[in-house]
Amino acid sequence: MMRFSSFFHLPAIVALSGLAVSAPALAAHKDQPKSHTPRPAPQDKSHGQVIHLFWKNEEIYDHNRQTVTLTGGARAQRGNVTVDADTLIGYLRPKSKAPAHTKTTASKKTTPQENTTNSSSSDDLELYRVEAIGHVHVYNQEDQGWGDHGLYDIDKAVMVMTGQHMKFTTPHQLMTARDLVEYYPDAHISLGWGDASVTTSDGKRITADVMQAFELTDAQKAANKASTSNQPNGDQTQQNNSLDRAFGWGHVIIRTQSQTAIGDRGVYLAGPQLARLIGNVHVTQGQNQNNGAQAIVNLKTGISHMLAGSTSPIQGLIVPNEATP
Numbered sequence: 001m002m003r004f005s006s007f008f009h010l011p012a013i014v015a016l017s018g019l020a021v022s023a024p025a026l027a028a029h030k031d032q033p034k035s036h037t038p039r040p041a042p043q044d045k046s047h048g049q050v051i052h053l054f055w056k057n058e059e060i061y062d063h064n065r066q067t068v069t070l071t072g073g074a075r076a077q078r079g080n081v082t083v084d085a086d087t088l089i090g091y092l093r094p095k096s097k098a099p100a101h102t103k104t105t106a107s108k109k110t111t112p113q114e115n116t117t118n119s120s121s122s123d124d125l126e127l128y129r130v131e132a133i134g135h136v137h138v139y140n141q142e143d144q145g146w147g148d149h150g151l152y153d154i155d156k157a158v159m160v161m162t163g164q165h166m167k168f169t170t171p172h173q174l175m176t177a178r179d180l181v182e183y184y185p186d187a188h189i190s191l192g193w194g195d196a197s198v199t200t201s202d203g204k205r206i207t208a209d210v211m212q213a214f215e216l217t218d219a220q221k222a223a224n225k226a227s228t229s230n231q232p233n234g235d236q237t238q239q240n241n242s243l244d245r246a247f248g249w250g251h252v253i254i255r256t257q258s259q260t261a262i263g264d265r266g267v268y269l270a271g272p273q274l275a276r277l278i279g280n281v282h283v284t285q286g287q288n289q290n291n292g293a294q295a296i297v298n299l300k301t302g303i304s305h306m307l308a309g310s311t312s313p314i315q316g317l318i319v320p321n322e323a324t325p
Contacts, residue, residue, distance in 0.1 A: 051078045051127060051154070053090065066092040066125065076130050076152070080141055081185045083152055083159070086134030092125035128154050136161065138183065142242070143215075144169050145183055159183045170242045172201040175213055188215035198246050198268075203257055204299055206268055206275075209250030216244045243270040252277060254297060260284045261297045261304065273300040281306070 057072025067089055074088035132138075132150035138159050139145065148163025161168075161181045168175045168183055168190050175181070179194030189212065196211035245267060252266040254275050264279030275297040283290045283297065283304045293309025 049079045051076055051130075053077075053088065055088070068092065076132075078154070081159075082139055083130065083132050083150065084135075084137040085132035085150065087132075089131040089133070090127045091129040091131070093128050095124045095126040130154070136163070138185075140185055142171055143183075143185065143188070145181065147181065157184060157186045159185065170215060173213070173215075173243050174199045175211070177211070188217070189213070190215075196248075198243070200243065200270070204273075205255045206246055206248060206253070206266075207255075208248030208252040208266075211246060211248050213246045214244045215242050245269050254299070256299050256302065258285055258302055259297070259299075259304065261295060263295070268299075274298055 053070060053074065053076050055070035055072060055074040058069070060069040060071070061067075062069070070088045070090070071086075074085060076083045076088055076090075130152040132152065134148065136147045136150040137144070138150060138152075138161070145159070145161060145166075145168040147161035147166040149161070151160045152158070153160075159182070161183065162179070166177055166181050168181060175190050175192055175196065175198050177192030177194055177196040181193070181196075182189075182191040184190075191213075192211045194209065195207065196209070197205060197207040198211055198213050199205045247265075247267050249265050252263050254261045254266065254268065254277070261275065261277055261281065261283045263277030263281040266275055266277040268275040277295045277297065279293065281292050281295040283295050283306065285302075290304065290306045292306040294307035296305045296307070298304070
């Protein structure tokens with residue numbers, strides 16, 4: 001039995017590139033005894049990064065559906081992104097062929113034997129989608145996500161998660177959603193549907209019907225770290241923050257330790273810690289409340305600026321001995 005990591009002791013591995021693997025090779029591997037170490041398929045990187053698949057129990061190749069199912073605890077790795085699940089289903093398609101040069105094709109005479117070889121090479125397949133079922137865990141060096149069911153689209157580099165208690169974490173943020181989460185590991189974007197929320201490590205929380213969160217790029221993180229380290233009293237919150245901005249649509253609620261702001265839609269900028277809400281805005285602090293068409297909320301200072309709409313004035317309720325928002 002091959003041992004690939006301290007977490008997984010797996011009997012088999014196949015390396016697929018974007019992915020190139022022949023159907024006969026998979027079928028032949030199914031008939032091999034478990035004690036035999038299979039040879040990895042040729043790695044054709046012209047279709048993207050190589051994907052490595054690991055599994056504990058069975059590997060089932062379905063020629064009619066063009067799928068390969070890995071059971072008993074399986075793992076798919078592509079670049080720095082890893083997907084673990086109870087079962088992984090890989091969806092295969094014919095690999096696109098590079099266009100042949102016209103002159104070479106016209107001048108070359110093929111023999112019957114060569115035609116047979118070319119026909120068999122057309123059976124080469126590539127992996128374009130991975131379905132994860134049961135205890136799904138997707139992660140890279142910094143981000144992690146959990147759910148019951150996942151679908152990883154290799155062409156678009158997106159992981160779609162569903163199930164109970166879905167959540168995605170970064171070192172300093174947490175995103176949850178009720179219905180569905182889309183995760184783009186290469187672009188560092190998360191999109192939550194259904195009572196979605198983003199909670200920062202310093203206690204700020206944003207909820208909405210639909211929430212889209214953008215993380216800082218590596219260059220932005222390095223710039224923040226350099227700027228704060230050069231200052232005697234650098235803002236550690238900014239240095240440790242990995243969230244760049246978040247957009248919310250539908251019943252947007254922003255909560256801090258002292259304020260709650262509600263609107264139809266909004267955007268939060270993590271660097272300056274500013275949020276802008278638009279549509280039926282209500283800002284509440286204690287028993288005080290201001291209503292308006294728009295508001296700019298400074299989550300760092302706790303000061304909110306209400307903006308009137310074209311037809312709706314600003315309204316406020318101020319309670320004596322209460323701080324004004």
